[in-house]
Amino acid sequence: MEFDAIIRSFYKKHWQIIASQIRSVNEIQCPKRGFLFDCGVTNKETLIDLLTKLKVNKLISKQIIVAAVKEDFFILNIEKFYQKDSHIFVDVSGSLEKPGNFKLNDFNIEKHLEVIRKQIISFENDLFVDLEISEEYCVPTIFGYLINYPVLYYYNDENDRNCLSLVDLKVFQIIRDDEILISFSIPCEIFDQNKEIQEKISFWLHHFQSHDEFEVKQFFTNNPIIILHERDEEARAFFEQACENDHRNLRAYQNLQNIKNKMARWHFKMLNDSSRNLSFKRAIQYWIKNGDGIIDVMDIGSGTGLLSMYATNVAKVKTKVKNIYAIEFSQIMADISAESLSTTEILMNDMFLEYLFLGNLRLISKRDEPYDADYVEKISDFKLVTKTVETIEVNFNNLESMEKYFNGKIIKECQLESEVNNDYIDGFVVWFSLYLNEMEPENIISTKPKSGSCWTQAIFKLKQRVLLQMYQIVKISVSCKEGVLKIDRDLDINSDLVDIEVDSNILKFLNDEEYLQELEFSVSKHKSKIINCLDFSVFPYVGLVLLKEGRIEKLWCRKKDELLVKEIASRNVIKESGFEFIDESMIDRLNIKFELIILHPFLSLGDLDNQMVCNFAKYRKLQADGGLLIPNKVTLFGELINSDWLISSCRITDADVKRLKIDKFINQFATEVHLDLDNSLECEKLTSAFKISEISLDDELHESSLEVPLRNTNLPIHAIFYHHKIQLTRATNDFVTNRKSKTSCFKRTAQVLNSELIIDGATVKISFTQNFGIVKCDVLTTC
Ligand SMILES: C[S@@+](CC[C@H](N)C(=O)[O-])C[C@H]1O[C@@H](n2cnc3c(N)ncnc32)[C@H](O)[C@@H]1O
Known part of the structure; x- marks a missing residue:
């Protein structure tokens, strides 16, 4: 052996x-x-x-x-x-x-x-x-x-x-x-x-x-x-207990959210997609009942074990099925499916369930894909500009067909005909139709834009937009190597530009013209001489402009940006001696004063950078007399909302999945904090935007409360939808992060209530806690 x-x-x-x-x-x-x-x-x-x-x-x-x-x-x-x-x-x-x-x-x-x-x-x-x-x-x-x-x-x-x-x-x-x-x-x-x-x-x-x-x-x-010693299960229980003991212990609260986040969030949306579940259930039922002599069933990528349960349910009534194998490589999901499968009372006596982990097949998950996965309809002016074509067809019942695609051997040439005149193409959107059972041809899951499916689309962006004329043909080649979809197109080719790969957060920041202008404007209002500037924004854009214009002598920026900064500097004839590259961990050891410090106390998914908030005092110590520290103030705002979309992204709502008691296990991983949202969130606003509290730029405990009038009391409250107001300097206007701008680099976040709150009164009370730079609100009824 x-x-x-x-x-x-x-x-x-x-x-x-x-x-x-x-x-x-x-x-x-x-x-x-x-x-x-x-x-x-x-x-x-x-x-x-x-x-x-x-x-x-x-x-x-x-x-x-x-x-x-x-x-x-x-x-x-x-x-x-x-x-x-x-x-x-x-x-x-x-x-x-x-x-x-x-x-x-x-x-x-x-x-x-x-x-x-x-x-x-x-x-x-x-x-x-x-x-x-x-x-x-x-x-x-x-x-x-x-x-x-x-x-x-x-x-x-x-x-x-x-x-x-x-x-x-x-x-x-x-x-x-x-x-x-x-x-x-x-x-x-x-x-x-x-x-x-x-x-x-x-x-x-x-x-x-x-x-x-x-x-x-x-x-x-x-x-x-x-x-x-890292032990997730014990740590989860430990943090839960710590939160219960002291609701102001926001470190424990944040750790608890982080541990729960180790389970991918999309499982909730997928399990709540009733029509997807039903399609799979129908196909599984059909084949177990009508398939000829099915003995072994294998659920590859079983997640919570939902499909194995469907199979088990059908198999127990007069079928030859003996074994159902649930295969899952994510440890957390395998644990959840082990729990949910073993506690449901649907197992047959002569049936055993086994868990196999196919670790050697971890090919797809950790790769940086050449496309963005998102709901394309979230792009407000999205429209299709060519006819839709079928690209590749994979037969999952034919190993040869799967292997050919998986090896990237098949490249499908497609021609897309323009349906617009003098309009732009910005990229390609790809979705799939899943034909679950050839004997029931109508049983199809489609993930096309606006289908309401839990699946996002694959969005391949062009490096620059291209003008299309009516009936113009766009040629693309589609292939799929090692499970990663690829589109080659001739539209990008004729460019003399040299591409540099950049972190997408930096790109978003550099594309947020409005915010960069505000930053530049705030700095320009500061008339004192600047020798040293520390720019810890997402990217030291303003610092670079100041250095290029000779308005500062030295720019201090993050070590992780060194290569990109040097590349940009060399193209802009800025001397390398003008830079110092440092890590955040070095700030309390620096023996220098800065006339200008630019910080960005937000993370890319919209939440506060609590480490930076806690470190503000350290940055202030580095500020020269009469020097400027940006931002001067950050204020938290909120709106109470009702959003089925948000709830179905955070916990199990589907009745069938609940009946199978899967919710009991997976809801343990439900989190309160929902990140990476924007203004397009499907929701009903129950209040106007209200100021919650100024964020104290320190690591201390701060508490306050407020009463908020409701403008709609018919719907339950699901969440607080947050945004921030940033005062860059005392001399400039406030900048809000819930702008309508399509190029905003600021994401929004929501705190989802543990259970929905139905209100009889006209107001609700909100209590606000900030501790260790982490914020949390509780919504309470006033009567
Ligand atoms: C889209 S989910 C489907 C979950 C479940 N079958 C359902 O329908 O609810 C896919 C699951 O497959 C797992 N998975 C992905 N690649 C795998 C592999 N190579 N081996 C085993 N499991 C895998 C993922 O961790 C995830 O839980």
Whole structure:
């Protein structure tokens, strides 16, 4: 039996993670010496059985054992503990203001680790060791030691508190075959200041970098709350409890929303698409009842398991179906479908359900696609300018046909005839018709524009608009390689321009002419001399203009924009010596004053950049006397709305899906905060826009409340639809983010109420809380 197959026979869920972790512990060239079993439920006996089986089949070394560390289990490779090594510790005790490193042997930790090491190596001929951990030992340090992190955290706190909250961390991840083998973090400040630590980490990384199969990823993070071992389920329960205990703990509130967001939001919209569900149900019913001798049913990409349930329901009445396999590669979805499938009472006695994870088929999801996926009708002046043509047809019952398309071997040449005269073409919109059952030809799901389907369309944008004449033919070639649709067209070709690939948020910002003009105008009103300008906007456009015009001496901007800024600078004959590139994490170490600071405390999906809001005090410290900091003020506004569209994007509303009790599981992932909205949101406004509160540009707690008159009391309140008013400087007009402009770079957000609120009175009370730069409102009845 093969390695993977053995692991799978023990663990249906998470087997891939378990397999790759055990493999890495077993391999002598991999520095990882221990794997903490934190990806599901297990027990000592199962782990011992598993290791025995792997050893009998000579698939792992004899030196691999199970170790119990308090309530947790580790798989360890004894061989990797023979050599005694020295360690560097970082003190993260909850009582400290910030993490600090301290010398070796402080607090006798080295001694503690040596006791542990000796216990491990003395168990050479056993399969299991229950490590004796004295009360004074710090368990996370031992965990780090067993895993073999290059630097170990230590804390001296009875309540397990640490001081890593809101600390900028440098994270190193070791990845192999898309699985994260090790995730290790170190506070940026400590890393930057300590040569010994840098050397130790780079020596540790070198082990991985010298083998091609490992990928080393580095990034920065600043998490409001750090849990030393990542466990989503526990974290969700923990944050839920924290929110319940203290509704003002908005860090916990935000973390809870983030954890829930790990499940893709479109599942809600899809499960609420009743006509889609019905079409699938009909086709499944038809084939299970009428198909000749169907024994196995396979639901590939089962999501919540809805289609498997449809199949199970039909199969239980006089059919030959024996097995229904639900296959899903997203762990969260697989967990949801495992729960919903096993708790519904529709299973037949002689039927078993099994979960297979086809990890090797993760080809489509993480790719940057050459098109935008969106509802094309959201573009206000959208119209079709050519006749519609059928492009490619894939027969899902014919492997050869699927493979041909998947390999990109078939390229379909199409001719689109213009139906407009002297009008522009801006791009191509692609949708599909799904013929679910050739025996019921009318059972079709179409995702064409304005069809009301949950599917978005694929929108391929042209680099520049092209004028069309009546009956003009536009030629395109359509193909689909590795599941990604591609359109080649001759319209883009005749251009001398050199393309540079830019993050789409930067592009949106640079296209928002109105906002850029306001920014430039605000700066132009400031007559004092500017030497240093810090421009942390989405892109330092204004800073670049000022530098080009010689109105500033030095522009400080983000390191991540360095290449693009330098490219633009060279085309505009701006000297490279005029720039300094820095990270946000460096601002409290800067020893310089700025006469102009431009910030953009909003994220691309419309919510406040709470980290930037919290850091405003730090930016103010960098402001020179008489200097200008933009923006001066941000105010939050809202409208109460009724929107079925919004509700159906956030939680299960479809009666049939509810009847199957799927809502019980998936609604646990319903979030209150809905991002990435704009003025086109389908909704009924129940109030005029009202001012909620000025955003305090700090990390403190602020609370207020207000009463809002309703102009429509017939409909339940579903959500508060937010926007902001930005005062760039005291001397300029306010700028609102709910402009009608088609090129606005500002998105809107909504906070959806937990349950719909039906009001008898004429007003409602809204309470506003801001904490750690995060905002939240509660809507209450006034009577
Ligand atoms: C469009 S959803 C359909 C969910 C479900 N069948 C339904 O109709 O409600 C597709 C699901 O397929 C999963 N998926 C995508 N690619 C997969 C692959 N290669 N192997 C297994 N599951 C995959 C996704 O995680 C997602 O949950």
